[in-house]
Amino acid sequence: MNQLIIILAFTFGSFHAGNAQKYFTKTGYISFYSDTPIEKIAGHNKSSSCVFDLSSGKLEFASLIKGFQFEKALMQEHFNENYMESTKFPKATFKGQIENYKPIDVTHNGKINVKVSGQLTIHGITKNISTEGVITVNNSKLNTYAEFNVLVADYGISIPSLVKDQIAKTVKVKVDASLDVIK
Template structure:
């Protein structure tokens, strides 16, 4: 089993304790049942006392006979704390995403402080996942309209990005400095996926790697309908900014 698969499981489980990789995967919604996150073996037995349905097992087939799912997760996290950085994968579960819409009648701004990001330093791969309902607005009515009328959060609960740093040079992340890099990948919003190429600013220190980016999203490309009655309240293009802080030495 690859560490990338383990990272995917931990991110999904941290966001949703009922997550089952044979049913859903915020990083890849297709072929999950067949591939089970490239190595995680899914079984349909239930741990007594765990309070969950079918759960994934891989290296802990023997452990499951004596401990519950929570204990297995603790063991996973302990292993990860010693092994993940050596494998080159870093995670930030408290990333920030903002969007800003400037319109003739009223500007709209929202922030999400629960975005999850992962970067694989061995090959420059990036992955981001966030729940649309985690965006907060200054006005509660705006937030209600955003979730119910525009992005349809119940039907399309998350937004994701999967991509890679172009012309990736892993040596840049081994020494402190500031680097502007190009990223190319797929952005999914409202159940629609479009290609995205943008720049990211990376600040590398001895303790962390911070990543910031800004790009424009055309609402129509993601099939988000704007009612004519509020057409002048919402811009056709939205400015999106995102930032993550990946700790390279979690003990500090």
């Protein structure tokens, strides 16, 4: 009987561990910037998903490619049609882990500099990346912010020679997501 209780407690305990505090958003803001002297291109996605596991320091992002908005309609069309092939590859994802993670105390407001590494998948191609970021605790809410560079060619996106001066070979990506606890 005792053993049964122990086993149940163990199971129950792990159940709790599995559902330990996780933070999420479905309205994360991910943007990218391609700057050349000839043309500045920026895409903005304000409906990216993010889940952060407070106990393990794992975090994951996902953005629908078609959710990126551009100033110019034609840029958006070409982005989807010619470069990202968003019908074939509808999502970009990142699955990562904060390095040397110590669980964040969400009861204290403040900024924590972190280093995150993981796998970034764009255009069907997965690469390991790592970047510095900042997690801000504000009244038991978390904000994640990071900026990093992506080499367009790494993800099998070819830039035709005709527009090679208009599109940067390295694109800056900004991530800015405010997370709430999953209830």
